[in-house]
Amino acid sequence: xxxxxxxxxxxxxxxxxxxxxxxxxxxxxxxxxxxxxxxxxxxxxxxxxxxxxxxxxxxxxxxxxxxxxxxxxxxxxxxxxxxxxxxxxxxxxxxxxxxxxxxxxxxxxxxxxxxxxxxxxxxxxxxxxxxxxxxxxxxxxxxxxxxxxxxxxxxxxxxxxxxxxxxxxxxxxxxxxxxxxxxxxxxxxxxxxxxxxxxxxxxxxxxxxxxxxxxxxxxxxxxxxxxxxxxxxxxxxxxxxxxxxxxxxxxxxxxxxxxxxxxxxxxxxxxxxxxxxxxxxxxxxxxxxxxxxxxxxxxxxxxxxxxxxxxxxxxxxxxxxxxxxxxxxxxxxxxxxxxxxxxxxxxxxxxxxxxxxxxxxxxxxxxxxxxxxxxxxxxxxxxxxxxxxxxxxx
Numbered sequence: 001x002x003x004x005x006x007x008x009x010x011x012x013x014x015x016x017x018x019x020x021x022x023x024x025x026x027x028x029x030x031x032x033x034x035x036x037x038x039x040x041x042x043x044x045x046x047x048x049x050x051x052x053x054x055x056x057x058x059x060x061x062x063x064x065x066x067x068x069x070x071x072x073x074x075x076x077x078x079x080x081x082x083x084x085x086x087x088x089x090x091x092x093x094x095x096x097x098x099x100x101x102x103x104x105x106x107x108x109x110x111x112x113x114x115x116x117x118x119x120x121x122x123x124x125x126x127x128x129x130x131x132x133x134x135x136x137x138x139x140x141x142x143x144x145x146x147x148x149x150x151x152x153x154x155x156x157x158x159x160x161x162x163x164x165x166x167x168x169x170x171x172x173x174x175x176x177x178x179x180x181x182x183x184x185x186x187x188x189x190x191x192x193x194x195x196x197x198x199x200x201x202x203x204x205x206x207x208x209x210x211x212x213x214x215x216x217x218x219x220x221x222x223x224x225x226x227x228x229x230x231x232x233x234x235x236x237x238x239x240x241x242x243x244x245x246x247x248x249x250x251x252x253x254x255x256x257x258x259x260x261x262x263x264x265x266x267x268x269x270x271x272x273x274x275x276x277x278x279x280x281x282x283x284x285x286x287x288x289x290x291x292x293x294x295x296x297x298x299x300x301x302x303x304x305x306x307x308x309x310x311x312x313x314x315x316x317x318x319x320x321x322x323x324x325x326x327x328x329x330x331x332x333x334x335x336x337x338x339x340x341x342x343x344x345x346x347x348x349x350x351x352x353x354x355x356x357x358x359x360x361x362x363x364x365x366x367x368x369x370x371x372x373x374x375x376x377x378x379x380x381x382x383x384x385x386x387x388x389x390x391x392x393x394x
Contacts (some may be wrong), residue, residue, distance in 0.1 A: 086252025194260030
């Protein structure tokens with residue numbers, strides 16, 4: 001089979017939000033890129049993913065010209081509810097730090113970015129296969145792949161970016177990498193249900209029966225989660241059993257009840273924290289889940305990926321203008337500063353709200369004491385609000 005040579009400035013492995021946003025930002029700076037992904041656009045677009053966007057993420061998407069649909073169709077949230085002891089406590093982001101977050105599914109972020117790259121004539125190749133990394137230690141690294149029509153290609157570039165998710169092929173090619181990992185002894189049982197809103201904003205719940213999170217998708221489609229075992233059998237849960245569990249975890253002295261409806265999707269989400277250091281190896285750089293993952297409790301995963309790309313696009317622009325490879329050294333420390341703050345916040349939120357197997361009565365009482373201290377302190381509430389809505393871009 002004849003192999004076709006493709007040359008570009010930046011090669012990007014992974015056509016999810018991180019890879020597409022990087023390609024978009026580079027295009028705005030006049031820098032060519034090619035994006036490859038082994039999934040089809042249709043598959044990515046129809047893989048249900050929740051999404052809370054920090055204020056900085058919304059600004060990056062809108063100000064860079066991707067789309068303003070998040071402002072029109074997204075749901076602005078000015079706070080969250082922390083619920084424990086059968087009562088809800090408002091953490092009002094706007095009053096505390098003057099910021100909001102937006103409920104906007106990751107699939108919609110992907111659609112906006114894919115449309116923007118198509119609108120601008122971007123070279124994005126979905127549905128490739130047999131992807132192989134090439135010459136990662138050279139000045140022209142690359143990947144070989146077979147496209148959706150069965151043609152073999154060799155992509156060569158000045159910089160190769162791995163934005164190919166937590167199972168990253170690119171990351172596994174990097175020798176002598178340091179990996180920091182934490183496995184959690186629980187998971188989330190997630191459902192999508194056809195029902196009206198039960199609350200205007202997210203409810204994070206700590207109860208004797210375990211954690212629960214009440215979220216939304218649309219006026220008639222809602223997302224909800226409750227803590228479960230990592231090996232939970234989702235098929236063993238009927239609708240009635242699911243609603244009994246959720247209602248029990250949200251029950252309280254205020255008489256709050258969820259609005260129920262048919263469950264249309266069930267899934268089990270394992271918990272894991274992971275960081276790869278460094279995020280650069282020669283002219284190969286990692287972004288998003290390829291370099292780090294966080295538990296979903298703090299809503300940081302997608303926001304970290306977009307923040308990585310914001311820094312990386314700036315660094316790559318200066319690298320291209322100057323031709324100085326040492327410029328790439330700036331990326332890892334700047335990105336990791338935010339990554340480790342997000343890891344700390346996500347771990348804190350997770351440990352504060354979840355029931356760890358084998359916990360003692362002391363542990364349970366201490367956990368309640370932490371929550372009482374948090375909601376009873378303006379400084380505590382302000383810290384949570386600052387972390388949840390996002391830190392300034394580095």
